[in-house]
Amino acid sequence: MRCLSFTPIAVLQLTLFSVTHGAKWTYSGPQGEPHWTEHYPYCGGAFQSPIDIKSELLRFDPTLHPIELQNYNLSPNEQLTLGNNGHSLQISLPSKMHISSLLHRYTAAQIHFHWGSSSRPAGSEHTVNSKQYAAEMHVVHYNSDKYPNISLAVDKSDGLAVLGVLIEVGEFNPAFDQFLKFISGVKYIGQKVQVPGFNIRTLLPVRLDEYYRYDGSLTTPPCYPSVLWTVFRNPVAISQKQFLSLATSLSSSYAQDSALMPLHSNYRKPQLPDSRVVLVSFKEGKGLHGTLTVTSPLTRKRVIQQLLVGDLADLADEGLYQLLPSGSQKLHAGKRKDHKNWQSEIVAKPKQQSLNPSPWKKNQTNRDVGKLGLAEDTLCYVSVEQRVFHQLRQSHAENQLVQNLRNAVFPELNLKSYLDCKSDLALSTIRHILRGRPSDEAFELDRSLTKALMNQKTTSTPNKQNGPMIKHGGRPSAAVPKKPLSHGYPHPWLLPMEWED
Numbered sequence: 001m002r003c004l005s006f007t008p009i010a011v012l013q014l015t016l017f018s019v020t021h022g023a024k025w026t027y028s029g030p031q032g033e034p035h036w037t038e039h040y041p042y043c044g045g046a047f048q049s050p051i052d053i054k055s056e057l058l059r060f061d062p063t064l065h066p067i068e069l070q071n072y073n074l075s076p077n078e079q080l081t082l083g084n085n086g087h088s089l090q091i092s093l094p095s096k097m098h099i100s101s102l103l104h105r106y107t108a109a110q111i112h113f114h115w116g117s118s119s120r121p122a123g124s125e126h127t128v129n130s131k132q133y134a135a136e137m138h139v140v141h142y143n144s145d146k147y148p149n150i151s152l153a154v155d156k157s158d159g160l161a162v163l164g165v166l167i168e169v170g171e172f173n174p175a176f177d178q179f180l181k182f183i184s185g186v187k188y189i190g191q192k193v194q195v196p197g198f199n200i201r202t203l204l205p206v207r208l209d210e211y212y213r214y215d216g217s218l219t220t221p222p223c224y225p226s227v228l229w230t231v232f233r234n235p236v237a238i239s240q241k242q243f244l245s246l247a248t249s250l251s252s253s254y255a256q257d258s259a260l261m262p263l264h265s266n267y268r269k270p271q272l273p274d275s276r277v278v279l280v281s282f283k284e285g286k287g288l289h290g291t292l293t294v295t296s297p298l299t300r301k302r303v304i305q306q307l308l309v310g311d312l313a314d315l316a317d318e319g320l321y322q323l324l325p326s327g328s329q330k331l332h333a334g335k336r337k338d339h340k341n342w343q344s345e346i347v348a349k350p351k352q353q354s355l356n357p358s359p360w361k362k363n364q365t366n367r368d369v370g371k372l373g374l375a376e377d378t379l380c381y382v383s384v385e386q387r388v389f390h391q392l393r394q395s396h397a398e399n400q401l402v403q404n405l406r407n408a409v410f411p412e413l414n415l416k417s418y419l420d421c422k423s424d425l426a427l428s429t430i431r432h433i434l435r436g437r438p439s440d441e442a443f444e445l446d447r448s449l450t451k452a453l454m455n456q457k458t459t460s461t462p463n464k465q466n467g468p469m470i471k472h473g474g475r476p477s478a479a480v481p482k483k484p485l486s487h488g489y490p491h492p493w494l495l496p497m498e499w500e501d
């Protein structure tokens with residue numbers, strides 16, 4: 001079993017994990033992106049970054065406040081290390097710098113860049129409605145409330161927060177010249193120079209109140225889905241000359257190598273949304289008309305509680321179709337017979353069972369509430385990988401690591417992210433929850449959902465790997481069956497709710 005052990009150098013150089021991991025990776029050629037999963041299974045897993053930030057993924061979130069940064073204004077006496085790690089240009093940052101406006105304190109570790117090439121000034125990782133910018137800057141922070149250093153944070157689901165800044169070619173940018181003027185000193189891998197500190201805030205866009213927010217991953221191996229992403233809406237500009245200096249100065253070879261490999265086009269392509277949405281802190285501007293407002297977290301919690309511990313027979317009464325996403329009405333009509341059978345089965349059961357759950361059932365349920373993230377809980381990816389790998393080795397199926405890892409972490413990530421308003425609820429997650437409920441009702445509901453899911457897959461083109469999902473919006477959508485409220489709506493998650501509750 002490969003297991004990460006960290007050397008001090010890895011603390012500041014996320015992209016150098018491969019050194020300790022023992023496998024080289026590149027952006028092109030035989031160790032390029034399609035091969036990352038061979039040594040880094042999470043690269044083929046859930047909740048990957050970057051993504052294309054499409055209008056239809058956006059949800060306005062009125063609770064997203066401006067990003068607040070502390071101690072970003074460094075004095076020239078503080079030396080920063082500028083380095084070439086073979087994948088990027090990186091600047092180390094002192095640990096007094098941090099983000100203070102998130103749920104936890106996130107301490108700064110380093111800044112690095114992704115860029116295109118001299119012939120193609122398009123190398124940002126995040127794209128906005130398919131538009132790729134010339135370059136992108138990442139300011140990497142780790143959760144220092146919970147972890148003593150970035151090495152221990154990098155593989156935890158709440159470990160990192162990265163600020164993403166899109167870069168376009170335009171006016172000369174004096175802030176970027178504070179380090180670009182030293183770039184010739186780090187041409188080769190492993191080279192480092194000291195540069196005087198400066199106000200790091202000046203590298204960021206003027207407006208820190210307008211940004212995109214989503215749950216994602218490192219964009220380089222080992223690709224852990226441990227990043228809370230903030231991508232600022234407004235790009236910053238650097239001059240054509242500055243861009244060319246970034247795009248043509250560096251090499252991904254060692255100084256002693258005979259062949260010189262230029263370092264450019266070091267960006268990863270956009271990844272699948274995986275039921276995620278992108279929260280936005282703003283709602284005015286081009287292409288934003290009609291952006292939905294997210295449903296409140298309280299409503300979402302109620303949905304999950306109903307699935308975890310609620311009366312599943314209620315769901316039967318309302319009909320299975322209500323759990324299905326928009327565009328499913330036709331499917332439901334075709335399933336009417338099944339639904340009826342299922343209802344009568346439940347009615348025929350002795351009710352006692354669900355009214356007086358055995359102590360075992362109660363324990364089981366409580367455990368699941370904890371496990372599924374209603375309690376404060378962190379996923380550790382290295383240990384999940386070890387567990388899944390050992391299970392697979394016993395059945396001589398190690399080659400299925402990528403898919404099994406994905407299956408192991410997707411429901412938990414989806415659920416956490418759903419409760420945090422950053423995902424729609426995937427049907428595969430509902431089924432995962434139902435499997436933790438040892439009752440006949442859960443079994444039947446699961447069976448019916450499985451059937452519906454299979455049907456859905458053949459009749460529509462949903463998310464490839466996780467099936468359709470339930471969408472929440474701030475206003476009525478086609479997904480909500482038109483039923484009078486007086487009917488006694490037992491399923492609050494199907495109703496568009498505003499933020500009053």
Ligand SMILES: *[C@@H]1O[C@H](CO)[C@@H](O)[C@H](O)[C@H]1NC(C)=O
Pocket residue numbers: 006007008011148149151152
């Ligand atoms: C990170 O912290 C842990 C626990 O204190 C320690 O064992 C480890 O050596 C630290 N790693 C680095 C690279 O400092």
Ligand SMILES: *[C@@H]1O[C@H](CO)[C@@H](O)[C@H](O)[C@H]1NC(C)=O
Pocket residue numbers: 359360363
């Ligand atoms: C349920 O949990 C309680 C307290 O944790 C324990 O005393 C009891 O034995 C458990 N019941 C079963 C059936 O495991």
Ligand SMILES: [Zn+2]
Pocket residue numbers: 112113114138219
């Ligand atoms: Zn990056």
